[in-house]
Amino acid sequence: MNVANSLRNGPDETGHFGLYGGRFVAETLMPLILDLEQAYEAARNDPEYAAELGALNTHYTGRPSPLYFAERLTEHLGGAKIYFKREELNHTGSHKINNCLGQILLARRMGKTRIIAETGAGQHGVATATVCARFGLPCVVYMGATDVERQAPNVFRMKLLGAEVVPVTAGAGTLKDAMNEALRDWVTNVENTYYLIGTAAGPHPYPAMVRDFQSIIGTELREQFAEAEGKLPDAIVACVGGGSNAIGIFHAFLDDPDVAIYGAEAGGYGLDVEDGHCASMSGGRPGVLHGNRTYLLQNEDGQILEGHSISAGLDYPGVGPEHSFLKDSGRVTYVPITDNEALEAFQICTRLEGIIPALESAHGLAQVMKLAPTMGKDQTIVLSLSGRGDKDVNTVAKHLGVEV
Amino acid sequence: MSNRIANRFRKCADEGRPALVTYIMAGDPDLKTSQKILDGMVEQGADVIELGIPFSDPMADGPTIQLAGQRALNGGQTLHKTLAMVEAFRKRDGDTPIILMGYYNPIYIYGVDRFLDDALVAGVDGLIVVDLPAEEDAELCIPAIGKGISFIRLTTPTTDDKRLETVLKNTSGFVYYVSMTGITGAALTNTKAVGDAVRRIKSHTDLPIAVGFGIKTADDAATIGRDADGVVVGTALVRAIENSLEDGKASAYTIAAIHGLVRDLAEGVERARK
Known part of the structure; x- marks a missing residue:
């Protein structure tokens, strides 16, 4: 599909998604x-x-990754039906x-x-x-x-x-x-x-x-979801650091206005804590770093801030340029999720579904947990479960005050 | 456009030697010391001065210049203060060209138009912005030239003849040839290849060619200066500052240490073609 008013046409031949992107090297x-x-x-x-x-x-990765109905989590939250697109089952775990x-x-x-x-x-x-x-x-x-x-x-x-x-x-x-x-x-x-x-x-x-390599996530999901529910999902949620799993699952749905799309950024200790988060879109402004123009956490002199997140994979003060474009266009809603919200989601998912999610993915899950109760039981949400949490067990233990 | 860059390269050529281009990081190790280093450099033999704009993420710089930028930022250096340094220098010296060198984001955040206006008033002659290749000329290069500030482009060993046309198109002031693929502070390995590259670039442009990266001593300056119209020394000067510090702060020897090295290097360019 390559229609004039599509959100899926970017970038232009000079590598720009609207104001964002480019070749600053x-x-x-x-x-x-x-x-x-x-x-x-x-x-x-x-x-x-x-x-x-x-x-x-x-044969190497094990695609397609399954679409899984998270029945107990759905029951627990008492609203929309929750599905996981299980990228954590891929070879190497994400x-x-x-x-x-x-x-x-x-x-x-x-x-x-x-x-x-x-x-x-x-x-x-x-x-x-x-x-x-x-x-x-x-x-x-x-x-x-x-x-x-x-x-x-x-x-x-x-x-x-x-x-x-x-x-x-x-x-x-x-x-x-x-x-x-x-x-x-x-x-x-x-x-x-x-x-x-x-x-x-x-x-x-x-x-x-x-994005093209990761778009297989959304392309598969479209087909799998049609088979499971006979329609499009009402909402899709993914965590956003640089944003590759997110753009991968979002891209196939950008031109479907009935599908609400949410990106969960690392809210760290909270947006009001100076240099205490990595929510570059919710708490930053456009700048140029690492080859592209995009939303960045920076001070008034254009110096890049370090930021903070419990999740190493989201601990980055920028974001991919296509997300910056999608934020400005209003197509995707980006929300900050704090360390504590992610930790809680991590534990709930582990106990209710027997799936240990990566702390990165747990940020997306925390957004799902906020959304699901506000939606009807006939509605559906898909979470990109982008990685498994085995690597995070020590970090989580430390935050829960447990010695492993 | 100010003629300070062209005039200074011509003056050096008339004297039968390359220009000595010296780099320091603005605000390193602190603003006051940095201003004194800047103000005294010409007297020691610097012909053209590159003043670094500190940036939190200097992707093309080695550890020495990274640390200098950190010292400057920790001391509260900002682009405002860097422009004020140029303004103070310009009151004492109306002839020596000053080139600001750094990365795009601080300029972008300052605001391109406002930055160019303020730079012009301060007495800046040219800009080197590492992460703005020809493909992004619309950002800063073309507005700068429009306001009379030179935009000096880097050419590298990976810039072939075809690409050179693209790179030289909007270059003004001089051409900065990076002697190697790598970051600042690495060692110079093949001086013959550098001479060949300078001659190749000269066949494409009438602008002076300055060579930088890897030039550390008076002998290096003399060798490279045989072919180049200018030799750029950065890391070695910044290291002279670093080595003079006590507890990370300027010592009584800091200014003398860097000015002494500038004097040595000036002696090197003097004998380059003798």
Whole structure:
């Protein structure tokens, strides 16, 4: 579908979603980004590439991911029927693998021999290390030192998979700092290195490319939901850090005005706490960082703030540019969810459904828990259950005052 | 457009030597010391001055310049204060070109039009904005040129002949050739390739070519300055400041340490072509 007034046409040929997006990178990287754009255009029109990716999605990742009716949670909340799109059941435990497979095939086509990535919670790092192991490519993952500590199990997984994990001590040692360091590596090793960005952000073509790889979530959901309920869902909810799982599940529904769409941002300690959250759209303003113009948390001098979230995967002061566009257009409603709301949702889901969600996904779930009771029993909500929470068990224990 | 940049490069060429382009971070290690360093640099032999705009996320800089930016920001440096530094310098020196160098976001948040007006009044001659490639010229490059401020573009080893046309199109003042793919502060490896690249760029433009990244000593400056119209030294100067600090603060030696290095480097460019 490519109609004039569609919300699904972006970006334009210069990589802009309205005001947002673009290619704000150093000249050293510019030729490479133009190459990447060309290589991606060629790949997406090549049936062989599609077939190879399709086969990996089926046999390696385990797609399609199930659509699951969360019966006990529905009963507990007493309103709309709640479904989970279970991306946490994918190989490596999150939606991140969808993007990594698409990009590693592209890196191979481009003849790149070394892969670098940034990671926050470690889910993207694990998925990248996994595809690098699968295709025999060396892999360096940049990870903030704070995150290395709070996501120790994922650090070990990456090392087992053969990746080198480089802790980044600059700044607060979180995802933003990891991304700076990955960009520094890339600009230094531009000849042989492919930067496998994990979210739908960065310079064009990354936001569009990552969205395309993740859009399989929404495309599958459309079909599965029609089979389950014979209609479209009334609401879709996803957590938003950089926003790749969110744009992935949203994109197929952007032109269906009857489907309400919600993005749950990291509200941390609350929006009123200075530098105490990572809700870049609810609490920030447009600026330029990491290759794109988008909503950012920043001070009046244009210096980027560190922000805070209990969830390492949402602990980033920016967001993908297409989300900024969708916010301004009013199509998607972005809401902040606090650390405590996410922790509560995490526990309720675990007890009622026997599913331990990632703390990131628990932010989406907390929004579902607010919405469902306000909706009728004949209505439906789908949550993108983007990742599993095994990696978060230590963090949650600490917050609950339990020693593991 | 002010002619300070062209005049200064011409003067150096007339003297048979490259221009010495020195970089410091505005507000490092503190505003007062930074102003004194800036004000005294020309006397020690600097020909063109690049003044860094501190930014929280300097993606193209190595650890030395990252830390300098952090020191400046921790001391409360803002773009307002950086412009005020230029204004104070300009009252003492009407001829030495000042180039502001940094990243786009602080300028974007200040407001492009307001920034250009204030920069012009302060006496800024040119801008180097690392994360604004030719593809984003509409943001700042074209408005700057319209108001008479040069927009100096970086060219790199990855800029091939075809791309060079795009890069040079709206470049003014001088061309900054980055001697390597990498971040500031890395080591210079292949000086012959740098000379070749300078000659290649010269065949595409009449603008002076300054070379930066990896030039640390008077000998480096002399070697690179054989072919280049200007040699840019940044990290080495910032490190001289860093090494002079006591408990992270300016010491009695800080200003002398950096000015001493500028003097050495000036001696290097003097003998570059002798």
